[in-house]
Amino acid sequence: MDTPPREVSFCFKESTSMTSNPRQALVWSTMVLSLSLLVGGAYLIAKNTPRLPVVPTVFPPPAAPLLPDATSELVAGVGIVEAAGENISLGSPLSGIVIKVPVAVGDRVEAGAPLIELDTRAARAAVAVSRAEVRAQQARLRELLAQVENRQAKVAAAQAAIRQAEATVAFAHHELQRVEALKGKGAATVEELELRRLNHETETTRLETARASAREAQSDLHLLVGAEGATPPSVELQESLIAEAQAALQRDEVQLELHTIRAPGPCQVLQVKVHPGEFLPANQLSTPAMVIGVTEPLHVRVEIDEADIPRFSDTARAFAIVRGRSERQVPLTFVRREPLVTPKTNLAGGQRERIDTRVLEVIYSVTADELQATVGQLVDVYIAGQ
Template structure:
């Protein structure tokens, strides 16, 4: 009886031991592997850390079109370096060229009309001068009764008629000149539109991105996606986000380094440029569970010093800034100071 009572517990214990051994044996034997590269680590004794975004020293310039139209030619591609005034892309200008020819013909015709009106002014002026001379002669002859009073009256009326004709001619000439100037202004406007049909670079820099192709339609003003993105990449800047709770710990005099993400051995020193005065909502989120989306950050701008490592615009880097002792660390009186 006792043997039968112990059989079930013994059998259960054996099955449990067997199951445990099977589970242990089924687990893969994964050896411990050290990370190929060390994680980001500061070289300073006391550190303020932040996420940096590499950007052109001019910041990114989004290029759009002045006028709507179909793109005829694109002169640059991503990676090209351009100078101020270099053409970037050109719109189809056939309609504008036709308008310009029409305006030029109109200007020529109106200038001829203005010249004709000026000639009529000169004719009217000469007629008035002659009428005044005849009137003066008639008035002298009145005393000797050589000419009648009616003839003098007629000559006086002729002077008044010539004066009215001169005023009318001058008004017509002024109107003709006004029309010619208006036509000239319209022609100049078309000429300006022709010039603006070729979008040019406003700064020396590098084409960071090209999203426009010949045959595509360009709209005037800001587009949903910039047609071209330019920037001065010599030198590059780093825009560092520092949590507002750590803002008091930063100092323009402190040393700073930037490390490439994924390889902390690749780093370079940073040169302080300025502090953006406005604390803004954090845009670059890390995805950490404890991170709040309502975090606000102070942005510091640093210049990347020459280095053997390549940094690219838009690249994120880990930035470590030295925290100076309380007596030496001080926020600038004006946040917009630069170096």
């Protein structure tokens, strides 16, 4: 019950001491007055400063071309400048380290010119192995053909052995008949007759062996020379092995060639997104390694709203206006229209522009000197409506 009066008494004493000091009171009064003057001055400056109106930058819309043969409103569309035959996004069929990029943006190259070169060490080693295999298989074929004379000599020797065996058998048969005749007259013993009969059987067996050897030698020879007008089996087999080795060599040479990406035709390099030392993955076109195209003449791909398709004509005159140069109206030459109507992708930026619509793509041609625009640039196109 006594604590609150003591706290109030203390605060009262401290407040009394502060107000009783005239110097301290003067300092506080000066600070409050300075702050009030500062706030008041800032308010007066802000109130009396004139505000300049914010005027947005407005670009004048391109003037529609004057077409004397237009009998109704013009058909307008947004066109994008592209290379003739469309822009070509280059990728790689193989993955590898980029060794060299011998072209730069803007270069004009001929058909077959190297554009990107990958590391070819492994591919060159595979080609060397395949070439060695082809040479080995060809050497085996030459070895087989060199054995023809040897096989022919074996056949001749076997035939000579047959003739010799036939003569021996004939002689043994004659001796057997002679001894049989003498035995009938009692002039020869049984032992002599059995000996002649055994000799005849032995020589007959040798004749059969010689004939079998001759057939074997002839078969070996046919493996190399074959029948008349036919390819020998062993030679045919070896030739098939040579053909297989040559096909493997051709495959490896194609793989080696694929490590160099070449221009498909005369074109200009429009964009380069790969550099030496980088790893180039195979079949990646979301970010193409390089973009090329034929820039003379240029093509303008125009998107015509589906509501204007009935009023469009292939033979109608068309003009292009490059944005920022509305005074120039460049005539266009009709090339073709795409048969498929697709969703709208290029937006002109107008307030009344519809985006939930489909468009007909029409391609026009124009020279680069006349259009004076670069690939990828948007232009406004006006076509005489029907």
